[in-house]
Amino acid sequence: MKLGRLLNFCPYTHLWRAMKHAVTTRRLPQSARSGASIALLGIFCPLFWIALLRGASKGEILFHATHSGVVILVGVGMMLASLAKDGGSH
Numbered sequence: 001m002k003l004g005r006l007l008n009f010c011p012y013t014h015l016w017r018a019m020k021h022a023v024t025t026r027r028l029p030q031s032a033r034s035g036a037s038i039a040l041l042g043i044f045c046p047l048f049w050i051a052l053l054r055g056a057s058k059g060e061i062l063f064h065a066t067h068s069g070v071v072i073l074v075g076v077g078m079m080l081a082s083l084a085k086d087g088g089s090h
Contacts, residue, residue, distance in 0.1 A: 018083040032082035039075025042068045 007013045022028050028036055048064035 015080060015084050018086060022083065028079070029082060029086045031086055032079045035075045035078030035080070035082055037075070038078060039072050042071030042073075042075060045071065 022032070045064065045068040048061075048068045051060050051064050
């Protein structure tokens with residue numbers, strides 16, 4: 001069996017092709033957009049940025065950073081799951 005055919009069974013190859021397709025076409029599949037939106041919400045969370053910019057305590061900043069990080073991970077996870085499911089095909 002050739003290495004190329006063997007790589008077709010690897011889920012990471014499948015994800016890589018789906019992400020490569022999304023980047024080259026500069027368009028996410030509709031199913032992956034909700035995950036990307038959730039990840040962006042975590043990045044631009046106003047609670048974190050307000051706490052950081054107003055000089056809140058380290059504990060408060062860490063709390064908001066942890067919460068934002070969880071939201072980012074959930075969004076990225078949803079986006080990757082959608083890309084894996086769609087396979088980059090439209």
